[in-house]
Amino acid sequence: MTFSVVARCKTSGMFGVAISSSSPAVAARCAFARTSIGAVASQNITDPSLGTRALDLMQSGASATQSIEVLKASADHMEYRQVLVVDGHGATAIHSGRNSLGVFAEASGDNVVSAGNLLKNTNIPGAIVECFERTAGHLGDRLMAALKAGLSAGGEAGPVHSAGLLIVDRVSWPAAELRCDWLENGCPIENIATAWTIYKPQLEDYLQRAENPTAAPSYGVPGDE
Numbered sequence: 001m002t003f004s005v006v007a008r009c010k011t012s013g014m015f016g017v018a019i020s021s022s023s024p025a026v027a028a029r030c031a032f033a034r035t036s037i038g039a040v041a042s043q044n045i046t047d048p049s050l051g052t053r054a055l056d057l058m059q060s061g062a063s064a065t066q067s068i069e070v071l072k073a074s075a076d077h078m079e080y081r082q083v084l085v086v087d088g089h090g091a092t093a094i095h096s097g098r099n100s101l102g103v104f105a106e107a108s109g110d111n112v113v114s115a116g117n118l119l120k121n122t123n124i125p126g127a128i129v130e131c132f133e134r135t136a137g138h139l140g141d142r143l144m145a146a147l148k149a150g151l152s153a154g155g156e157a158g159p160v161h162s163a164g165l166l167i168v169d170r171v172s173w174p175a176a177e178l179r180c181d182w183l184e185n186g187c188p189i190e191n192i193a194t195a196w197t198i199y200k201p202q203l204e205d206y207l208q209r210a211e212n213p214t215a216a217p218s219y220g221v222p223g224d225e
Helices: 026-030 049-059 064-074 124-134 139-152 188-211
Strands: 002-008 015-021 031-034 038-043 082-087 092-096 105-109 112-117 162-168 174-180
Touching: 002 026, 002 038, 002 082, 002 124, 002 139, 015 026, 015 031, 015 038, 015 139, 015 188, 026 031, 026 038, 026 162, 026 174, 031 049, 031 162, 038 049, 038 112, 049 064, 049 082, 064 082, 064 092, 082 112, 092 105, 092 112, 105 124, 112 124, 112 139, 124 139, 139 162, 139 188, 162 188, 174 188
Parallel strands: none
Antiparallel strands: 002 015, 002 112, 015 162, 031 038, 038 082, 082 092, 105 112, 162 174
């Protein structure tokens, strides 16, 4: 019921996840990232604890592949799970359990990995990875372009109702966490893309306000001098 892209920007070191699903609040349950450590999507009959566990393993020194192998050896019901991992060096790994729903597929590239289930066709993750690799600019731009490419390639077998974008940068909290938890009519991916175009020019300002309010730019609200 989900397709996603997990990636690292090898220029900035940012990590991010872009994800969409026919289920509600997909990003709240499935997208995980930790500054300088890596990013994970845990999807398909979701166990959110797998995202945190994979990040903990990588923080302890495991590679993307090693973290997947540990989860496969120790976590219950992995035959029902899809887990996508990018580590701090840009290495990738994917686990798609044999009981992943419907048509499922996966693809990986340079600092990027994609997978989905209940897909319209098996070409979607490859289209996502190809788009990410050929798109330049900010990690958020590349992630959203890639997710849109997945939708254009067929997307899910049914309509998508939720989407999200998660990015981590130099601080311990998300630099951007944009979610559309349910949209009955319309496209949640386009909803998030619009939110990103608004948020992107302010992203650095929000980080600076947290780190040093005295050096922060104007807040742009009534009464702000």
